[in-house]
Amino acid sequence: MPPLWRPDMPPSEITPERTYVRRRDFIAGGAAAATGLTFALAGCKPKAAVVPVEPALAGVAPGPFGTDETRTPYKDITTYNNFYELGTDKSDPAANAHLLKTRPWTVTFEGEIAKPQVIDIDTLLGRFPLEERVYRLRCVEAWSMVIPWVGFPLGPLIKQLQPTSRAKYVAFTTKLAPDEMPGQRTGALEWPYVEGLRMDEAMHPLTILAVGLYGRVLPNQDGAPIRLVVPWKYGFKSIKSIVRVRFVEAEPPTSWNRQAPNEYGFYSNVNPEVDHPRWSQANERRIGELRRRQTLAFNGYGKEVAGLYAGMDLRKFF
Amino acid sequence: MATPKHFWSLSAIAKLTIGVLALVPAARIGTLALQGQLGANPIAEAMNRLGFWTLTLLLVTLSPTPIQIVTGWKWPLRLRRMLGLETFLYVCLHFAVYLGVDQFFDFAAIGKDIVKRKFITVGFAAFVLLIPLAITSTDGMVRRLGFARWKRLHRLIYLAAALGVVHFVWRVKSDLRQPVIFGASLAILLVIRTLRTLRTLRAVRAARPPTSPRRS
Numbered sequence: 001m002p003p004l005w006r007p008d009m010p011p012s013e014i015t016p017e018r019t020y021v022r023r024r025d026f027i028a029g030g031a032a033a034a035t036g037l038t039f040a041l042a043g044c045k046p047k048a049a050v051v052p053v054e055p056a057l058a059g060v061a062p063g064p065f066g067t068d069e070t071r072t073p074y075k076d077i078t079t080y081n082n083f084y085e086l087g088t089d090k091s092d093p094a095a096n097a098h099l100l101k102t103r104p105w106t107v108t109f110e111g112e113i114a115k116p117q118v119i120d121i122d123t124l125l126g127r128f129p130l131e132e133r134v135y136r137l138r139c140v141e142a143w144s145m146v147i148p149w150v151g152f153p154l155g156p157l158i159k160q161l162q163p164t165s166r167a168k169y170v171a172f173t174t175k176l177a178p179d180e181m182p183g184q185r186t187g188a189l190e191w192p193y194v195e196g197l198r199m200d201e202a203m204h205p206l207t208i209l210a211v212g213l214y215g216r217v218l219p220n221q222d223g224a225p226i227r228l229v230v231p232w233k234y235g236f237k238s239i240k241s242i243v244r245v246r247f248v249e250a251e252p253p254t255s256w257n258r259q260a261p262n263e264y265g266f267y268s269n270v271n272p273e274v275d276h277p278r279w280s281q282a283n284e285r286r287i288g289e290l291r292r293r294q295t296l297a298f299n300g301y302g303k304e305v306a307g308l309y310a311g312m313d314l315r316k317f318f
Numbered sequence: 319m320a321t322p323k324h325f326w327s328l329s330a331i332a333k334l335t336i337g338v339l340a341l342v343p344a345a346r347i348g349t350l351a352l353q354g355q356l357g358a359n360p361i362a363e364a365m366n367r368l369g370f371w372t373l374t375l376l377l378v379t380l381s382p383t384p385i386q387i388v389t390g391w392k393w394p395l396r397l398r399r400m401l402g403l404e405t406f407l408y409v410c411l412h413f414a415v416y417l418g419v420d421q422f423f424d425f426a427a428i429g430k431d432i433v434k435r436k437f438i439t440v441g442f443a444a445f446v447l448l449i450p451l452a453i454t455s456t457d458g459m460v461r462r463l464g465f466a467r468w469k470r471l472h473r474l475i476y477l478a479a480a481l482g483v484v485h486f487v488w489r490v491k492s493d494l495r496q497p498v499i500f501g502a503s504l505a506i507l508l509v510i511r512t513l514r515t516l517r518t519l520r521a522v523r524a525a526r527p528p529t530s531p532r533r534s
Contacts, residue, residue: 072358080358088493091357141491143359188493259492278435278488280427287358291422 054217060150063131065206065304071134072145074214076287081221082139083240084188085174085181093221099180100241102225111247114162121225125211128152132215133208135231138270138299144284149229150212155203163247170202171252172228173244189255195239196252196266197230200308206231206301232301234268265318269309270299274318329393336397340404343371344411361420368412373486373500375405376479377507384510399455406452409445437488444481447474479504
């Protein structure tokens with residue numbers, strides 16, 4: 001192919017005079033186009049700024065285990081999310097939240113229980129009094145928040161289901177709906193997302209099923225209509241948008257462990273002593289703060305839960 | 319006017335435009351940071367964006383030669399030094415945010431990061447490799463080193479680019495789409511160069527009469 005331009009070419013050979021005399025217009029137009037293109041390239045994504053204000057939940061009583069630490073603003077809790085079903089960028093879940101349909105919704109309880117059943121979400125919501133639980137949330141990526149969840153403890157629900165003696169673990173599954181959740185149309189993880197807890201962890205009074213935050217219905221990007229919250233474990237254990245809870249005898253597979261077994265263990269208790277291969281877990285950035293702060297063992301809930309792991313080598317069972 | 323005729327030549331305009339455009343993302347990141355518009359975790363966001371643009375500019379810096387091979391255009395070759403220095407500016411900003419804001423000059427933690435976390439090890443190595451290239455980017459340095467030696471030194475950019483892509487691949491948790499695009503782009507650029515080198519070698523060999531008869 002011959003070169004389109006050489007340094008020694010006279011301008012007349014390149015540009016017709018008619019165009020040449022209008023070069024200032026051309027440059028101005030080009031500059032405007034280039035500026036537009038740059039801003040497009042610079043990542044002006046469709047703004048997720050319009051956060052739908054969810055309806056308020058009635059009759060929410062303050063619950064135990066509270067903290068008086070500064071609560072992370074609603075805006076940050078609802079625009080900075082890891083919910084790969086709705087996209088892998090932190091701002092994707094808020095932008096794609098409207099695609100997820102949360103009604104009709106049922107949760108199937110099955111496996112090693114005397115009373116397997118399928119419960120409609122609105123029935124489930126009315127079954128237990130709602131409490132506000134202000135918990136620290138520590139992400140495995142070394143950032144953290146303080147979130148006023150609304151929900152109810154998982155323990156009393158499990159008791160109603162009457163687990164058999166073979167129920168040693170609880171396995172949770174997120175909704176599988178690739179047409180509603182664009183992330184499920186990619187191979188970012190193996191879908192559906194699955195998580196699990198040991199029975200005593202699931203029964204622990206700190207463990208809740210959350211259905212709201214800041215006194216309002218849970219926004220989709222935070223795992224609506226119902227999600228797990230296990231505050232002494234890294235955030236990915238707190239599975240979102242649950243459709244199935246199965247009681248099993250053997251340790252169930254969990255999504256991130258399946259993805260990278262050397263990086264994410266089944267237990268995944270917050271532990272500043274055991275580093276993630278790619279991040280130090282010794283400290284964390286609290287969203288909204290400039291300086292990093294020390295990470296606490298069991299995310300500061302050691303008094304409540306350390307006993308669950310007595311005699312276990314937490315470096316081995318990370 | 320005393321201004322020489324070629325002052326506003328097309329290539330000068332192209333260079334100025336591209337040079338300024340390359341600074342727009344940095345200006346934008348700075349502005350958004352000052353306005354508090356970088357989201358809930360602005361430090362991580364600034365680092366991610368600066369890293370993204372470092373890699374982008376590094377690949378753009380590596381493009382003029384393949385562009386010339388494919389299209390015959392020579393004018394992009396004149397942009398390489400400017401683009402290389404702008405890449406260096408971005409990698410410095412990326413590292414500065416990590417050093418001064420993310421880690422707050424906690425050199426013990428940074429040292430541990432560099433030794434223990436392989437994604438930081440390779441990222442840091444790529445950064446270090448770019449330093450001598452920036453230092454020797456002046457005409458004076460080219461003269462002092464001699465062109466052949468200067469050119470050999472500046473081949474480090476290929477290693478730095480490869481390490482930069484690996485840094486990104488090892489950084490992401492599971493969604494490899496962006497790092498793979500960078501990796502594939504780098505591969506395409508390198509393949510075009512390699513093909514030309516092979517063709518040149520073959521042409522040279524074909525033109526040269528065999529020096530010794532082959533034993534059969």
